[in-house]
Amino acid sequence: MTQVRRTPLADQAADLLLDRVRAGEWELGAKLPGETTLAPQLGVGRSTVREAIRQLAGRGVLASRQGAGVFVTALDAPEDWDAVLRRADIEHVLEARAAIEVESAALAARRRTPTALRTIRRALMDRDRQRGAGTDVEAHVDADTAFHRAVVAAAGNPILLDLFDGFTPRSRAAMVDMLRIRGTHGDDADQDVHTLLVDAIAARDADTAATLSRAHLASIVAALS
Structure with missing residues (x-):
């Protein structure tokens, strides 16, 4: 699994998550693994994972649902x-x-x-x-x-x-x-x-x-x- 090596960590983590969405690792509507699973995969802390998810939510790729988790809402993001x-x-x-x-x-x-x-x-x-x-x-x-x-x-x-x-x-x-x-x-x-x-x-x-x-x-x- 590719890990984050450079700062800013949240930006890099968001890019890696978006790459995985684009690659089809999670289908539209699929629920992402929890922070405790994603953090070691990306080589960052849980707070960095949360920030990366917030970034992708702002771009319409992910959505956090209270008490349910984080879900894929788009398979790509428009140009930043x-x-x-x-x-x-x-x-x-x-x-x-x-x-x-x-x-x-x-x-x-x-x-x-x-x-x-x-x-x-x-x-x-x-x-x-x-x-x-x-x-x-x-x-x-x-x-x-x-x-x-x-x-x-x-x-x-x-x-x-x-x-x-x-x-x-x-x-x-x-x-x-x-x-x-x-x-x-x-x-x-x-x-x-x-x-x-x-x-x-x-x-x-x-x-x-x-x-x-x-x-x-x-x-x-x-x-x-």
């Missing part, structure tokens, strides 16, 4: 509009990141100093340490942000750096939301793209650096669809 709006905001953030980071990557390749390149490489190593299933989402986002800031700083344009820094709070919140929606973060392919970007900057290959930066951000947008 909160999630739709979050994805739209994430796309806007990624577009803004592209406007800053693609040009910065190209400029960094042309202008980077040995010191700036060492800073970028250290940030890449830190990013590598703060990724994967055992890493907190916020810690991964912070390490990723530090890496991209090092690239922007290497571009040698203080206005681009000011734009990046001013934009960071909103970007951070959007990236955390995105990774929680996705459920995974920092896989090997993702880290490899960042390594290739550093290699392009080190080689002073501005065209490749810009192409890699643009393609990486575009792939994130595509993954949201």
